[in-house]
Amino acid sequence: MKRNLFLLIVLICSVCAYSQSKLSNYTRSFLLDNDAKEMRCEAQSVDNELQNAISAFVHFNESIDLALLDKYGVVVESEFETLNLVTATIPVNQLEALAQEDAIRYIEMATPLYPQLDVAHKETGMNLVHAGTDQSTRPFLGKNVIIGIVDYGFQYTHPAFFNADGSKSRIERVWEQETSMGTRPEKFNYGKEYKSYAELAKQKYDSQVDNVGHGTHVAGIAAGSNNQYSCGFSGVAPESRIVLVSYRMQQVSTSLANAVEYIFNYADEVGRPAVVNMSLGQQTGPHDGTSTLDMVLDELQGEGRIICGAVGNDAKRKIHIMKKFSDSDTLVKSFADFYYKSPRQVTIDMWGEFNKNFALKALVYDAKNDTMLYQSDYFSTAEEVGKSFFGLVKSEDGKTNVVNVKFTITTEINPLNQKPHIMFIPNVLALPSDSVYVGFELKAQDGGIVHAWADGSTGGLTNEGLEGWVDGDNQYTVNEIGGTGKRIISVGAYTTREHDKFKQTLGERCTFSNIGPTVDGRLKPQILAPGSAVVSSVSNSSRVMGTSMFIEEQSIKFNGETHYYGYMDGTSMSTPYVAGIIATWLEYRGILTPEEVVDVLVKTARSDEFTGVDLPNNEMGYGKVDAYNGLLKLMQLYTEVEDVERAGAMILYPNPTSGAFNVGFVRESDDVNVMVYSTNGQLIKSEHVGAVMPGMDCEFNLDGVANGAYIVKVSGENMNETFRLLVVK
DSSP states (O other), X not given: OHHHHHHHHHHHHHHHHHHTSSBOHHHHHHHHOOOGGGSOGGGGOSSGGGTTEEEEEEEEXXXXXXXXXXXXXXXXXXXXXXXXXXXXXXXXGGHHHHHTSTTEEEEEEOOOOOXXXXXXXXXXXXXXXXXXXXXXXXXXXXXXXXXXXXXXXOBTTOGGGBOTTSSSBOEEEEEETTOOSSOOOTTOOSSEEEOSHHHXXXXXXXXXXXXXXXXXXXXXXXXXOOSTTSTTOOOSSTTOEEEEEEOOSSSHHHHHHHHHHHHHHHHHHHTOOEEEEEOOEEXXXXXXXXXXXXXXXXXXXXXXXXEEEEOOSOTTSOOEEEEEEBTTXXXXXXXXXXXXXXXXXXXXXEEOOTTOOOEXXXXXXXXXXXXXXXXXXXXXXXXXXXXXXXXXXXXXXXSSEEEEEEEEEEEEEOTTTOOEEEEEEEEEEEOSOTTEEEEEEEEOSSOEEEEEEEOSSSEEEEOTTOTTSOOOBOTTOOOEETTTOSSXXXXXXXXXXXXXXXXXXTTSBOTTSOOOOOTTOOOOOOEEEEEESEEEEXXXXXXXXXXXXXXXXXXXXXXXXXXXXXXXXSHHHHHHHHHHHHHXXXXXXXXXXXXXXXXXXXXXXXXXXXXXXOOSBTTTBTOBOOHHHHHHHHHHHHHHHHHHHTTTTEEEESSSBSSEEEEEEOSOEEEEEEEEEETTSOEEEEEEEEEEOTTOEEEEEOTTOOSEEEEEEEEEXXXXXEEEEEEOO
16 A cells, blocks of 8 residues: 555656646657657667767746756757757766756657658558558558659669668669669660669768759659668658669660660569659640550550659640641740749640641841830741751940840651641740740641640740730640550649648649640649658658759668668659559559559549539549559459359359458369468468369358458368458448
């Protein structure tokens, strides 16, 4: 009795002490929790100096007192003098003593932000794919499936690319296409191939070190490890095998085709299925699947060979116009919208219809004085032209060029699709005022439809608010490469986590995610996946160089270096999410074709209050990706095929079932048993049938068994068969 009273008194005193302290609720709960696994990832660092420390905001009553903090072994990171606070690392055993100082107003331990990929995993059902559920499906983690990433900005030594215990890299091959010296990969006469981690560790980064770490982030989403160094930001297929290609920037189309072939060739070499992620794109091209690269990528795909592509991030920009000409409506005019003052140049790509020629002339227009300062001759697709020239207007004294614009115009009938095609590149060297605009006029007397796309990175299309000129729009803007190929899985983005930096609304399609259809009328994108405020691995090269453009979320010590996880947004993020999902599906069925993947994506896509019921459409495709129900649908489809193939021996039906199944016997046997197991091997139901005769049919009830996949084993004196059964109630 006395002991119990003593414990009660201690407990009451502890509560009183905390209630009067200057520690935040989260800080106090941290101190009360004796489970070291609940400590923030910073306190789990392999750096011993940080093992027993936390990150926190320290508020002062008046001015910041650095000497006081030094007394308690506090390491200050940032000072905010106007707010009288610092961010700092504090030894855990000094927290309470520091809080008792009169100068301290409040200590607020950094609370954990829920990882974007964890949020996304729950949203898409990926957590169920990873865990296995209801004793009905085993975990699927992309084991032994090749994930190829074609990108740049890779950090090979990031812990996201190691195995579960951090002892071995999962990167199996790297091809740096831009490197001029080194062992070239077989079949290709440029770049350098790496086959061992020792080589990668020495190199550390690819030859195109950037200030973002784009490729590292993309690869981490698709294939990032779930280990003690992942800080909770595991990728979608954490047990996949990784192949990276850093592509050549100046020769993109051929480089990308070679990169995909390289990845698929390696997958064939090791006898594994592969999915390739291409978070890349451009607006130059016909947008109808007839470009050379689209056709090559379509050709490279097949059984166990899948490509995922980003539809792009131009939907908030006006980069497209479409004009349907007629006998009475033969002209259209628009201006180039230059995004930068230097260089003021943009590429505008124009495509017409088969056997319907059109013509272009370059213009310089003074809106203030309603005067056309310069106009070129017409250049028609009826005649192949390649020409650069200057649009010049002299000053009154003739000594200077008040208008000086270099125009480059090429025209053709494209031999791949027989479509008339003009590329128009204005480059502004001098203009007299901000009210003078550079543009073009299109003319078509044969009718037909013409589409024009500005490149979106250096400029767009605008009417500058003037009557008679056409403003740009965001229609038909799914990227070439990621959004236009006929077999590629084209992915748009929606928001699973809000962040002030990205200004997207939770649950909604991201405002930047490009809009279809393709010019030949195909619905794109096909699916939406998480693509805003996504946290993943980021190359530490950008942080080391002091040019970081990512938003840092967390860091971790690994192999003697600090490594980072950070936020990014874009369809570059949503695409590897789907690539990772497909890797887990390929783990189940390694011979999936692109068409079979699309079929599963379409049949299991989710709709909600944000997508509405008017699906599919060219903003959201068929809806939001559902990894788990997609896996179950795949099991259902595969089971049906499997049972047809077994029909000559023993029949199990119906499959899938809503709660009972039958076994039809075609041969005699004694001592027959029917057992139902979960896919992780747990016995769910067992029944002794005894002797059976040909034509005998037995029913087995599965009441109380959860939805999912199961293994049914039927054994006897002269029979031993195993079936996969799907329960869908």
